[in-house]
Amino acid sequence: MTGTTVYRIVWSPGSDRLVGVCHCGADQEADDPVRLWQWLLAHPEHEAMDDRE
Amino acid sequence: MSATTAFARNQWYVAAYSQEVGEELLARTICGEPIVLYRTTDGTAVGLADRCVHRRYPLSMSRRDGDRIVCGYHGFTYEPSGACVYVPAQTRIPRTARVPAYPVVEQDTLVWVWIGDPENADPADVPRVPWLDAPGWTTVRGMEPLAARYGLLVDNLMDLSHETYLHGGYIGTPEVAETPITTEVDEDAGIVRVSRRMKDVECPPFYARSTGIAGRIDRWQDIEYRPPCLYQLHSRIAPTGVEPGPDGDDRAACHAEIVYAITPETEHTTLDFWMVSRDFAVGDEEVSEYLATSNHTVVMQDVVALNALEQVIAAEPAGYQELSINIDTGGLAARRMLRDLL
Numbered sequence: 001m002t003g004t005t006v007y008r009i010v011w012s013p014g015s016d017r018l019v020g021v022c023h024c025g026a027d028q029e030a031d032d033p034v035r036l037w038q039w040l041l042a043h044p045e046h047e048a049m050d051d052r053e
Numbered sequence: 054m055s056a057t058t059a060f061a062r063n064q065w066y067v068a069a070y071s072q073e074v075g076e077e078l079l080a081r082t083i084c085g086e087p088i089v090l091y092r093t094t095d096g097t098a099v100g101l102a103d104r105c106v107h108r109r110y111p112l113s114m115s116r117r118d119g120d121r122i123v124c125g126y127h128g129f130t131y132e133p134s135g136a137c138v139y140v141p142a143q144t145r146i147p148r149t150a151r152v153p154a155y156p157v158v159e160q161d162t163l164v165w166v167w168i169g170d171p172e173n174a175d176p177a178d179v180p181r182v183p184w185l186d187a188p189g190w191t192t193v194r195g196m197e198p199l200a201a202r203y204g205l206l207v208d209n210l211m212d213l214s215h216e217t218y219l220h221g222g223y224i225g226t227p228e229v230a231e232t233p234i235t236t237e238v239d240e241d242a243g244i245v246r247v248s249r250r251m252k253d254v255e256c257p258p259f260y261a262r263s264t265g266i267a268g269r270i271d272r273w274q275d276i277e278y279r280p281p282c283l284y285q286l287h288s289r290i291a292p293t294g295v296e297p298g299p300d301g302d303d304r305a306a307c308h309a310e311i312v313y314a315i316t317p318e319t320e321h322t323t324l325d326f327w328m329v330s331r332d333f334a335v336g337d338e339e340v341s342e343y344l345a346t347s348n349h350t351v352v353m354q355d356v357v358a359l360n361a362l363e364q365v366i367a368a369e370p371a372g373y374q375e376l377s378i379n380i381d382t383g384g385l386a387a388r389r390m391l392r393d394l395l
Contacts, residue, residue, distance in 0.1 A: 003241025009382050011233035018379060033382040037389065 007040045009033065022046065060084040060317050061281040061394035063169030065179050067314030067326055070194065071162045074098045078122065080113035082318045084168045088155060089113040093120040099133040100155035100166045106137065112152070161185045162192075163314065163326075180283050184310045184330040191337075192330040193345035197356050199323040201363035203281075206315050206323055207391065209355055210284050211247060211384040213274055219358055223351050228254040229274075236382040238390070245390060247276040247383035253293045259347050260290045263340050264307040264333050269293045276383065280390045286311035307333040321363060327352050 008021045020036045021027045026046045030036040039049055068081050069090055079090040080103055087103035089112045101122070103113050110126035117123070121138065122131045129150065130139035137150035156167035156174035161182045167174035184190045199206060209215060216225035228251050237246040251272040260266065273289035291306035314326035329348050334340035366373075377385060 003239045005240035007238045007240070007386075009236045011235065011379050011382070013233050016379065018382065032377075033379060033385055034377050037382075037385055041389070 007037075007043075009036060009040070059320070059395050060168070061391060063167075063173050064281050064394065065158065065165045065167055065174075066282045066316045067163050067324075068100065068157075068166040068316065069164040070196070070326070071098070071159055071164055074159075074164050076117070078113045078115065078117065080111065081324070083166055083324075084317050085319055086168060087111070087113075088166060089122070090157075090164065091117065091122075093133055097133070098157050098159045098164050100157045100164075101131065101133070101135050102152040102155075104152065105129050106150055106152055107140075180279050182283070182285065182310075182312055182328075184332075185312065185328060189335060190310075190330045190332055191335045191341060192328055193341050193348065194326070194328040195345070195349055195352065196327070197325045197352050198318070199325045199356055199359055200321070201323060201359040202321050202366075203315050203317040203323040204388065204391065205359045205362055205366075206313070206325060206355070207278070207280075207284075207387050208384045209359060210286075210313060210315070211245070211276065211278060211387045212380050213247075213249065213276070213286075214380045219354050220351050222258065223347055223354075224257050224259045226255040226257050228272075230380075234380070234382065236386055238386045243279060243390065245276075245278045245280070245383055245386045247274075247278075249274040256290070259344070259351075260307070260309075263331070263344050264290055266290065266292055266307070271295065278383075278387055280387060280394060282314050282316055284313040284315055307331070321367065325352065325356065 005023050010019045012019060016031060018030050018033060018036050019027060020040045022040050022043050024043060028039050039046060066083050068083050069079060073079055074090050074092050081088050081090060088100045089103040090100050092098050103111050105112055105124040107127055107129050110124055112122050112124060115122050115125035120133050128141045129137055131137055131152055135152045135154035137146055140146055140150060156171050158165045158176045158179045160179055162185045165179050185192050214230040217227060217230035232249050232251045235248045253269050254272055256266055256270045271291050271293050275287040277285045288309040288311055289306050295305045297303040310330040312328040316324040318324050329344050
C-alpha cells in the first residue's frame, strides 16, 4: 500500500541526472542525491537550487 | 554522513526464528539488552531479561522447572511473566523480585520482541512476511552474527549495485551496477522502496540453476525496507519479454523473496537473519540445498566486507566525509528514516 506522502527520486535512464518529485507536485533535477533529498525534505519550503555540482 | 550506530527504541525486532525457540533457554542480545527466550508448555514464546534480579546471573545458563526458570546460581525462580515465586531460605519474596518480561509476537515463523516501553507495544504493528509460512512457497534461511554496526548492513542491502563487485559469479552481473534505480520514501507507511528493473540481461548462476531458465532474462529488484528491522527484496525473474498479464497474473515468472531481519545486537554487532523464499521448484530439496549454500556464501561475502568496514570506521577520527553518488539514493533515505526513529 502506498501512502499519500511520498517523495520520489528517479534516476533518468541513459544519464547521470536525478529527478526528485515531491508529494506536492514540485520537482527538481540534480546531480547529487544528498542535495536532492535535502531539497525534497524541505517541503513545503522548496528553494531554488543550482542543480549542477 | 556516517552510518547509524545508536538504536531505535519502541520498535519490534526479530530476536529468533520460531524453530530456534523451544524447550532450551536461548540467549540473545537485542539492542544491547540481554534476553532469554523459551517456549512454555502451551507453545507460547516468552522473552525475559536474561539477568537474575539477585546477582545478575544469566537465566539462559539456568534450568527450567516446567514453565518457570530456576536461576542456576541461587535458585531464584521466575514465572513466564517475570514474577519471582521463590527465593532461597526465606518465605518473604521481596517486592522488587521480578525480571522484565518483553512483549513477544510470533508471526510468519519469526519471533519478534519489543524493545522499549512495554506500554507502547502494539502487536498489530509487527510487519507481515507471508511467504515465510505460506502454501506454495519454500524458504531456506540462516543467521550470521556480524561484527559490524547494523547501519552498515542497511547500507549494503539498500544499494544492490555492490552485487556486481562483491557477489560476482553468484547473484551479481554487470547489469545490476549499470541499471538506474527509482527510489521512493513513503512517509505514511514508514517504508523506503528502491526499484531496479532490468530487461534482457544475463541470468546469474543463483537464478539460472535454481529456476532452470536458460538464456537471458528480465530481472526486477524491488526493495522494500521498513526501518528499523525488516528488509525485503521482491525479486522477479522471467525469460526476456515475459510480462505479467493485464490482470496481474504473473505465474509465468519466478519470484524470490529475499528477506532480511537486521537486528542490532550491540552498537558494533548485528544479528543478520537471512531468508530466501521462492514460488518455483517448491519443495525441491536439491534446489533448496543449492540456494541455501549459495546464499550463505553471498551472506558471508557481505559479513567479511562489513566486518572489515567496521574496523575501518571504528578506528577513524570522527567527521570523515563520505562521498555519495546516484547509487546511494536509497541508502541515504534509509539512513534518514533510521535517524528519525532515534
